[in-house]
Amino acid sequence: MEIELFVAIPPWLVEVTQAIAVITIFSGLCGALLGYAAVYFKVEGDPIVEQINAILPQTQCGQCGHPGCKPYAQAIANGEAINRCPPGGEAGIKSLANLLELDVIPLNEECGEESLPRVAFIIEEECIGCTKCIQACPVDAIVGTAKQMHTVIVSECTGCDLCVPPCPVDCIEMPFVETNLINWRQQKPIEQSIVLN
């Protein structure tokens, strides 16, 4: 009689039940671990936006149509074209394409042309002290106060051009950054040429 009772549960059923139990417990543990990790290793912010922003030149010029580099980085992350940054130029587009695994495309001419680095210069005799350029500067590189002459902190200026339009007396110029012994760059050797040894 007792033997009969044991036979009632077939051995395959035992095995299946065991397997289900083991997998359930295992996946439960994994789920718990993942849940824990999601809470404790949470990444603040969007890392891809940060990476894109690191490539952008931080001129904050707004030529791309966004109020600053970070908003443009956000827009690129959301699928906007990578060729809207003239200060970054070709090199910038290349490294963005490299990062996002996109094709290299030429700079969008609507946004502007790639130019040599510039820096703002206030003609101090003509400045009337209206503070409009100070408000326009995205990196706080202009010092001055109302009815006092303003001036540009050259080392902080990104050459973004944003201070030029608000000036009511047109006393801001954007000269090119002068090359000197310190920021001078070596020329690339000419390939395939005859040289005097």
Place this chain on the structure above:
Amino acid sequence: MPKNFTSTATNKFHGGIHPPENKLISSSRAISKFDSDKYFRIQINQSSFQNIEQAVEIIVIKGQKVIQGEALTTFQPLDRLNVPVHSPCDGVVSDIELFDCAHNSSFPEMTIVIKAEINVDQNRSVTKIENQWKAKSQSSLINKIRKAGIVGLGGATFPTHIKQSSPLKTDISTPSTLIINAMECEPYITCDDRLLRGYANQIIQGALIVSKIVGCERIVFAIEDNKPEALFAVQESINLLAENKIDLSIIVAPTKYPSGGEKQLIQIVTGHELAKQQLPKDLNILVQNVATLFAVYQAIVLNSNLIGRLVTITGNLVDAPGNYWIPFGTSFSHIISQFNVPEKDLKFIIIGGPLMGQKISNFDISTSKKVNCLIFNKRVTNVEIKECIRCGECEAVCPIKLLPQQLYWFSKSEQWKPMEQLDLKACIECGACDYVCPSHIPLVDYFRFAKSEIKHLSSKEKTSELAKQRFDNRESRLTRIKLERKARQKKNALDRKQASENKSVDPDGKKTAILEALNRVKNKQNNTNKINTGITGEE
């Protein structure tokens, strides 16, 4: 002192080349007199290590009289790097202007022009203060060396006082060593050789001074085996040193380029290879060139500032090749006329050796502290640059075991990351790879280009990081101000609301006005009562 203090080097470094030496052209003539020019053009910055923040300060004005050895520039107290330059003659400052200098960029640099009134006297009698230096403190000696304008005269012009201002440690198993670099491994150059033959005693004195400054236990004199006369002179002068506490020895190394490079020399002398980013002082070693030590001797013992140096004038266009004492600031055109160099055959002058030297075709430029050799050669061979054939010769000769071929490909395609990984920074630009390249590719030019681009990119990164920070700061400030304004508006609105609520109880403020008026009347009455009672009291 042990009898046989001379030994042959047993250690060697990787790679290296054996170019034709061409040293006999100039080394066979003894140091001779040089008729100096009437005008000297002194570059105000003659050390390789330019301090960008602290500009060199000129302390003379146009028209001022100066005497030989007088300082023309000075440094700020906080500035640790700059070294002054001095007038090479008695004369008048005739101009201070921007002028071309021997820099790869061909950008002009500030120069001081001095018109000589009396001819330069190299052997001007000096007040000798022999052996008094032994009583002086290390810092005062270093200060004196800096004020004398001494930089590394092997051609690199690194400020000497910086090298010497970190004393060597004595507690480590390796003894603290001063290595005297007399290798002079580049072809054509013989000024160190000739200096040793003539002034070995003074150089050893200079070495003793430096060894006191840095506190070293032993001095090793390293020389290549192609200078037997100089070696003999040094042995003689060491024998003359009667009693000496310092362990002084000579190591003779086989001739191989670039054994005079600091890292290579250390490897030859000690057998230790300097690791990446390691400096000689990490191995308790200081390396000094013989010409630098001679300048130290002159500054400390003879009390004279650095105003000139021994320069090798050589090449097949020079009528009297040899070594000459040439004051700094002498123009190349004057040297050309002095040595009857036919200008129509001369395309360019090489400053330094043919391997690491620099080609200069502007002959108005003047000599400076880095000019140890001038080569005037007639060149007719044109060389065609061909494609790299991947022979790997360059890797075999690289003294620091880099992969020049790989670096070349990456530099050509402007890929900077892999170049940094291949340790481009460690390249000493010795030109051994250029020399052996069968396709005549200017490899070192490619490496210089890459180095300069990498430097440019890193500085760009720094400025963009700064701009980002300032932009973020501004954004957060603007949002803060906005929030504050909002809060203030809210508060004002609340206040107004409260006031209007008060008004609804007393719509046009009449009740309060009446109450106030009543109070005033009451007060007045009280006062008058008091006065009245006062008067009655008197009555």
